[in-house]
Amino acid sequence: MRRSTALRLAIVIFICINIMIIKSSNGLALRSTNFSTFLTGEEIMVESKEEKGERFYKSDRVVQGLKIVFSLGVPIVILVTGCSSKLRNVSKGIGRTTFIATGIYGLLYTVLDSAINFPLTFYGGYIQSHKFGLSHQPLSVWIKNYFLDLIIGAVGIFLILWIPYFIIRRSPKRWWLYTGIISIPISLFLFYAQPVIIDPLFNEFKTIENKTTERSLIELTQKANIKDCTILKVDKSKETTMINAYMTGVGKVRRIVLWDTALDKLSLRELRFVTAHEIGHYVLAHIKKLFIIQTVMTFIVLYIVHAAAPVIINRFKRKFKFDALNDVASFPLITLIISLCMIVITPTSNAYSCYIERQADAFAIELTRDNTAAISSFKKLSENGIVIPDPDYIYKMWKYDHPPVEERIEFFKNYRPWEQGEELRYEEYIKIKRKY
Template sequence: MLRTLLLALALTLAPALAPAQAPAPPADTAHAAAAGLPAPNPPPVAASAAAPSPADTGAVPVPPASEKALRYERSGNVLWVIGTLWSLLIPALILFTGLSARIRDLSRRPGRKWYFTLAIYGALITLLLFVVNLPLAFYEEFVREHAYGLSNQTFAKWATDALTNLVIGIVGVALVMWVPYLLLRKSPRRWWLWTALAGIPLIVVTVWLQPLLIEPMFNRFGPMHDRALEQRILAEAERAGIEGGRVYEVNKSVDTKAVNAYVTGFGGSKRIVLWDTILRKLDARELLFVMGHEMGHYVLKHIAILLSMFVALLLACLWLVHASSGWLIRRHGRRFGFDRLDDIASYPLLALIVGVVGFAITPIPLAVSRHLEHEADRFGLELTRDNHAAATAFAKLQEENLATPYHGTLYKLWHDNHPPLGERIEFCNTYKPWAHGQPLRYGGHFKDPAPAR
């Protein structure tokens, strides 16, 4: 979900910050390797929610991190540092070498009219960034995932997805980049405020279109194959207070061995999506908890909360661009090859400032996301009251997904959009207000407070 919003933000403002990549896993669960997984449990015969048997209601121990998971995390950290520096270095180079001004001049010849110059510049710079980012993207998304046994993707599928992303990027830039530049011309003092306000409908439309138009370009979405399980999930959704909820299954097994489920869309396009991989790896009780977690996002309007936060952060970012760009242009304008921010050649300058500010404030959206994920866990537990299945679902995820159970403070601040799995397992082991006669935090949302036993 957070990634969807980041994509929307990136499309709206700074394609430079969104190097070629397939729509990232909406990161609700995490990567899980297929190797060594037990066969999925057979579906229970009874259609009612399976009551935990006395044998499997005890606390679930947090699995220790495997050697391979530690290696995956360490190499991922190195890659993250390289990727972060790279994403700042590239716009800086395009800016300080005067390349951006040369691309602007090139775009003026066929472009002539203001909008066409802008769209051609946008297409050229998107193409340039795509090419420059390609080796790192290929290594990170394809080579490395295969090396760790996390990927099922063929090279053809990876390449097709990358090119699809490039086309989406070029079209997206042509559709939205004129907005800040028009506002910069019309209102040099308040453009940052108007742009952030204009960003609201743009981000909402992007999030709305994500499941309808963008995601189907990469994978096939359809109704669940297991109709009996679908019925149980829909019954659970009704209990959670979701009227006419929609559940989709997507063929992510062509891309990855990772398992995931997520809520996506906005308004009429809102839905819960299950990767086909998760349906094979988790048993029915674990899946019903995972769905309870997703329903928590749905019922508690987490997408709308994240959207509002992003608009606020966008406003802060744009104000900082406004406040600092004048000084930078006065000082380095000759090297940049432009002397006004409303010149389209200033685009890498915008991207650079947004990149630096974005990096500095990353801990804020991540902390909000971790909080919302924790509350979704609470919602799922209160809905299912199946602590054991919840904890085993997370333990399975961690063991099979090359995750580590606990993270250091810095890692948590700049990386974790979910609480570390060890903390989630501990919470699942201990959170049982209903067992002590205490009120449920989200019981008011439930149509029927206690699950059928």
């Protein structure tokens, strides 16, 4: 096959691999920084009662454990029962071409997998969040978002699943390499598309109505030498009482998004600190660094799939009822291997995430020099949330992608290098007005 053709096809296979990665465990894709996770996890913004924190911890341990079990167990069961090969046969019977048959397989598998996982998805995403005061999102909205997400994934799988299997047949030794190379521009495209195409499907984004607040926040971006960064608000108060902010996008579509709950509950000084934290991720090149890590991990994961799948297929081909990776019935096996990789990677990924969050905290303090606002913003988070009492080490390794709130408040109390005449860590990134 001509190299140019292989590379074009590799573009599409990367999209397919990313769908599987995201489906397995939220993906290798760069995640937006989430201010609400300044507590000890994404789901601990609950009422300020100690016993409820303990109950949430016990509940969430079960939910997280079941998510891992299901991410591995579902593809294993589909493989060893021969269900995958049966789906392939049904798809071939319906589809007249390889493209249609492979797309139908992807559609059937997505629906089957989603149906099996639905009880856990519904409990973890809706029941648990309402039970512990994390959300007041109407059931109708949750269902709408669930099916919108399912439709986007199913349509994507239907349209492109035939491409990776075509390229594996044509280039069985190098398909993973082509994919890794092409993942670089594809990832950049996805970063551009996320804020302007995908996010608006789920929420409404607007400019900040209070122009005094908007000017004050824009002044921070100018002080940090950031251009072409939009500051928006998103309508989350209809779903939750949580406070949150995040960064997303690259280049001219990069933006800092404040939940309307943050604008309602935080003072201007506190909003400036929250915004400064997000600015820190941009100026400290965290996106570039994470992009490099993502690219390296993509190569590694793809190679592991390439190396491990044939060995597993050869060992269990009688049970699986297929004997080659280029058979679409191998799709659950690819998903399984990626899920295993994600489970192994998660602790390291979380540790690095905590590291860059600490850097952004220090930058925000240096940019605003407002330790009081930093502390009070975290205290407001704590007032409406629960810090899990003494979670076990394993839970922290796989759950904590931000440092605990107590640790960060302690840092804010003590980090005042300008008062001791010490050099600022990030002075080179900040326009500092000096008196001469």
